[in-house]
Amino acid sequence: xxxxxxxxxxxxxxxxxxxxxxxxxxxxxxxxxxxxxxxxxxxxxxxxxxxxxxxxxxxxxxxxxxxxxxxxxxxxxxxxxxxxxxxxxxxxxxxxxxxxxxxxxxxxxxxxxxxxxxxxxxxxxxxxxxxxxxxxxxxxxxxxxxxxxxxxxxxxxxxxxxxxxxxxxxxxxxxxxxxxxxxxxxxxxxxxxxxxxxxxxxxxxxxxxxxxxxxxxxxxxxxxxxxxxxxxxxxxxxxxxxxxxxxxxxxxxxxxxxxxxxxxxxxxxxxxxxxxxxxxxxxxxxxxxxxxxxxxxxxxxxxxxxxxxxxxxxxxxxxxxxxxxxxxxxxxxxxxxxxxxxxxxxxxxx
Numbered sequence: 059x060x061x062x063x064x065x066x067x068x069x070x071x072x073x074x075x076x077x078x079x080x081x082x083x084x085x086x087x088x089x090x091x092x093x094x095x096x097x098x099x100x101x102x103x104x105x106x107x108x109x110x111x112x113x114x115x116x117x118x119x120x121x122x123x124x125x126x127x128x129x130x131x132x133x134x135x136x137x138x139x140x141x142x143x144x145x146x147x148x149x150x151x152x153x154x155x156x157x158x159x160x161x162x163x164x165x166x167x168x169x170x171x172x173x174x175x176x177x178x179x180x181x182x183x184x185x186x187x188x189x190x191x192x193x194x195x196x197x198x199x200x201x202x203x204x205x206x207x208x209x210x211x212x213x214x215x216x217x218x219x220x221x222x223x224x225x226x227x228x229x230x231x232x233x234x235x236x237x238x239x240x241x242x243x244x245x246x247x248x249x250x251x252x253x254x255x256x257x258x259x260x261x262x263x264x265x266x267x268x269x270x271x272x273x274x275x276x277x278x279x280x281x282x283x284x285x286x287x288x289x290x291x292x293x294x295x296x297x298x299x300x301x302x303x304x305x306x307x308x309x310x311x312x313x314x315x316x317x318x319x320x321x322x323x324x325x326x327x328x329x330x331x332x333x334x335x336x337x338x339x340x341x342x343x344x345x346x347x348x349x350x351x352x353x354x355x356x357x358x359x360x361x362x363x364x365x366x367x368x369x370x371x372x373x374x375x376x377x378x379x380x381x382x383x384x385x386x387x388x389x390x391x392x393x394x395x396x397x398x399x400x401x402x403x404x405x406x407x408x
Contacts, residue, residue: 127349144178182362203228203251285392
C-alpha cells in the first residue's frame with residue numbers, strides 16, 4: 059500500500075505547476091491561485107484522514123524482522139524544516155554575516171543586517187516554495203510570530219501550498235530565562251500570532267537556538283501542543299512523558315543545518331550537498347532494520363539563495379531516486395509516532 063506522500067521514483071512529483079515568484083508576490087492569495095491551493099489542501103486533508111484511519115492496522119501488523127517501521131511501506135522519512143524568521147529579528151544586535159559592531163543609540167537599526175534578512179521574505183521563501191512544489195514535497199515552516207504578522211501574504215501562501223505552520227516564538231527572546239508565567243504568555247502569543255495570520259493552529263514548537271527552559275515542555279503540553287523539535291538525541295521520533303502524558307519529539311538537526319554549516323562554518327554549497335547526501339545514504343541503509351528519519355534544515359535567507367536552491371534540487375533528486383522515501387511534515391510524523399507501538403519511549407526526559 060502506498061501513502062500519498064511516498065516517492066517511488068525521481069519522475070513522480072504529483073505537484074501542481076508552481077506559481078511564478080513575481081506573479082505570486084503580486085497576487086498571493088487572490089483568484090485562481092487561491093482556488094487551486096485550496097483544492098490541493100482539501101485533497102491532502104482527505105488523504106491524511108484516510109492514512110490516519112489505517113495507521114493502527116498498519117503499525118500493529120509490523121514486525122522488526124519485517125522492517126515495516128512506517129505506515130504504507132515507507133522505508134525512510136525525510137523531515138524538512140523551513141525556518142520563516144526574516145522580519146522577526148531584533149532591529150540590531152542579531153546574528154548575521156556582518157562583523158559585530160556596537161551601534162550607538164542614535165542608530166536604532168542595523169540596516170546592513172536587515173537587508174540580509176529581507177532577502178528571506180523577498181526572494182528566499184518564494185523560491186523554496188516553488189522548489190517544493192516541483193518535487194511534490196511538503197515541509198514544516200517554523201514561523202516567528204512577528205515575521206508572519208509583518209508578511210501575512212507569505213505566511214498564508216506557505217499554508218495554502220500544503221505546508222505546516224509551526225510556532226517559533228513571537229520574536230527572538232531568551233525564552234529559557236523567563237519565569238513560568240512570562241514564558242506561558244510568550245508561548246500563547248507565539249501561537250496566536252501564527253494562527254491569526256495563517257488560520258492554522260500550531261501543534262509543534264521550536265525555541266530560538268533550541269534553548270528551552272525547565273518549564274517549556276510542561277507549558278507546551280498544557281497549551282495543547284503535540285510535539286517539539288528542540289532535541290538532537292535521536293535519528294527517529296520518540297515519546298517522552300510530560301505532565302504524566304505522552305509528548306512527541308521530532309528531533310531537529312545541526313549537522314544538516316544550513317545556518318550552522320553555510321554561515322557558521324563557511325561550508326560551500328557543494329560541501330553541504332555532499333554532507334546531506336552521505337547522511338541520506340547511511341540512514342537509508344539503516345532503515346532496512348529500524349525506524350529511521352532524516353532531518354534537514356533550510357533557513358529563508360540561506361537555503362533560499364540561487365546556489366542553495368540548486369543544492370536542494372540535487373538532493374531531492376538523489377533522495378527520490380531510491381524507492382519508498384517519504385517527505386513528511388512534522389505534525390504527520392508526530393502523530394504517526396504517538397499512534398505506533400514501535401515508537402521508542404524514553405524513560406529519561408531531557
